[in-house]
Amino acid sequence: MFLSVFRWEFLSGRRFYLVFLIYFLVLFSSGTFTSESWTVEVKYPDYVSKEFLTPGSMIDVWWNASSLWWFLFPLVTAYAVFMISYEFDKGILRTYLLSNVGKRTLFSAKLLSILLGLLIPLVASLLIVYALADLMLFSSTPLEVYVNLPRRLLMYTSMLYPMIGIATLCSVAFRKPLYAFAVPLAGVYVLNMARLTGISAYIPPQCYPEFQGSIGLMPIGWFLNELSMVLPTVVTSSIAIVAAYLIFIRRDMT
């Protein structure tokens, strides 16, 4: 039951074209590569240090988190509104419920399709971007090229998750699709313009400088530091998603 609902949600209609749009924008914006220098061995009279380095860690994608955030937020909101807006789907929702699909199944299928709809274009475009960063290295040792991939994925995901949270909550809370789309956008952008450390300002640009200067594998301490910076966002977004879920299953569908 879940699978067929999910397949219908993910692949049907024109929603899938939004996934293509996100794919295009991520690929479009991440074509700038950075190259770096890395010292691996230092021998002073009273000091010696050595570290290990692979060629793939020398090249990374220059990625401007804030600009990606600015254009991805409207898209993610639109995607969420298309996915779970009550007004858009009124007829379909009724059909679902008449055919014994539970509200829980429906909500989780919709949420999963939003998550995958964002993560699939992301992973696909990163796989292409890193391969093209150095074709010669890619043709000789393909895996070395992808050394930075997990780190970048973590970064993208930590940015996307709050977007999903806000967008899901708004598209469930507001019945009119226009409000569901416009209210979060207006809220986020106005808060940002007013420099009130609004929702859009506080995650990605904050966690970005940590990554910006560093090329190579991330030390475990940095990684934990990164996770702790992202933690408030993750908690807030999880609360938003749970709230959306509660509203969704308690809403009267008649």
Added chain:
Amino acid sequence: MHGRKNAAKVLWFVGLFLVVTGVAIFTWLFQSLGGGGSSGPILVELNPGESIYRRGYSYYRDITDLTIVTALHPQMSYNFNMTKVGGTWTFNKSGAGHDTFSVKPPIRGVYEWTWLVHAGNDASGKLKGNVMETVNTWGSGESFVFIGLGFAISGLAFLLSSFLLRGVKRVP
């Protein structure tokens, strides 16, 4: 008839994916592919007879200008060596005191470099100096034209063939 419709759908999405990829890669041409910058001066402080050794790796794009300025004590000598990893190109420069030289690696790739700075045995007291590097490296976007157009054109072919497969709708 049903299989034909499905095949048209698959062709449509594969074509769309290829076209979108091709166009996005093509737009990279218009982005700056530059990179580099200058590292702050690396301070060197040595007692007579001591030496320091540094080894590292750098990734450079197609066209690279590397300028190195040494401002060392006249009694300090240096040796700089650079080798292409997996290639035959090497560069070696040694000297003493104040010096400026530039290096142009021939091709994109990873380069290994080593620095050895040595203070003369007959020097009196601690010797000081610093080394500064300025790197300017950028790529030619040429390869993106071919890759992008390759994706886009093959994608268009898929899209067109999906139209052909879909056939003509019957008009009542």
